[in-house]
Amino acid sequence: MGDSRGGAARELVVLGTASQVPTRTRAHNGYFLRWDRAGFLFDPGEGTQRQLTHARVPASAITHICLTHSHGDHTFGLPGVLQRMVLDGARHEVTLAYPAEAEAYVDLLVRLAGPPAGLALRRLPCGPGVAVDAGTWRLVADRLDHRVPALGWRVQEADSRRVLPERLAAVGVSGPDVRRLLEEGSVRVGERVVTAEEVTVPRRGQAFAFVMDTRPCAGALRLAEGVDVLVCESTFLTPDAELARDYRHCTGRQAAELAAAAGARRLVLTHFSQRYGEDVGVFAAEAAQVFPGAVAARDLDRFALPARRR
Template structure:
């Protein structure tokens, strides 16, 4: 059974609180684990969440503010100590390469050679992840330091329809031939096409937008996402501060989700200025513009990617063999 969920390791912004650790988000996707923005304390939060260094196949940093990267030394050293054998791709803004080197080698330890570094630059970058069942794209956001958002996208596919296959007499090895070649000759001599026995299966999508004011890159990152993880550092009353410091309000995050057709919205990266009692206000403000599913992130929560959209096949009338 494949797992597609978000393990939330921290939800604070610049300053952690008693109930919020610095950032950290592990997106688990069919055996792959993308760790976004490990802030201070991420290694310990992973223990509390029941995930390990072996779950990480990719480490993505949006930018080099401390709440998004000070956990890198602990995570890298844990990868080494636990003997992780598979490659771990490390993606980060090339403009911060010197900070990466300092974090990567922050202390003396028995190093590992599985970390595969990929510094990125430019407005849009396709991340190389050989063998992954999805593409990963980064887009540059708008923040006082260079920052990137990330989009994971599974290719579209097809769902085979057993009743249609049976009606056409296509079974056993013929099904595989039909999938590979797009058509097959059925036992009755009729040529059956793939379109007659399947419906489109939209690929699932997830997006991660952290530390940015509204900008042109946000919409294409979020477009049609089944799961959007997005910062909502401020409430609407502090919109001026959000703009000044390069952040979003909860209502702005909700607006992004509404315009992008998002299915599940995860709000996170909350300023320490708001007490725990204000948590519901983030959801309430987002809900004024977004009518979909809203999750106000809490440390150590697990948020599933919504089930795949079902495409309803056209009427089966006349679908049998001619």
């Protein structure tokens, strides 16, 4: 998966890739997922407002903010983002989703923002399950294994069907009849009834998973199952696997093992400890031993979602 600078309809914009301590080249966490008309901001750490500016992503593009847990490197940027959304002219409803156990902490962050006058903010304390059902897609949460209550997130597009033009031509369906066939399920052509199943094939919906600050666990595996893109923390490298276990984080290899076990198509690594310096290539190299093609994200990288599976 290469970088994309063309403003794809569905893309991941990486705003920050540091863990607890930012570095000269890595800001605190922040990830923006552009999903058609929806915009998901995951874990806005300190400096997210500035990183949005560098990435040329207007705060008004955010429709959903999803927090995995209450640690500051994943949340301290929230008040500034909320204020910036007002300045950028956001007039739509914004959903703020977070673990229900973090209610008091989130309340404090929102109050630090003003609260931002003029912003229609819907707070959504969550547990495992479907958090938002928009019809064509769902936002799903599942439990992670960290030192505080934590949730991972999955954006799942509904399955649909893809029209095959050659089959339409073969049965003589064209013009307005195509739309009627898809909406009603069948259409009469002369003496025969053509069904939608005859001229379409199933198309699996795209899926994206965000797994942050956790040891390997069942919830992470469920979130990552069959996704097109998995964003996964890899705070440590394998020589420090005991530290990863004790602090409830993943190594690069464990992130790759998760992606492989879940059947993910792409793996983007992030949340790198400052102890390893500025070269994040070592994380990609470790993960690639298990999951070839794993990418270690850098601040302001962009990744287009791969084409839907046929």
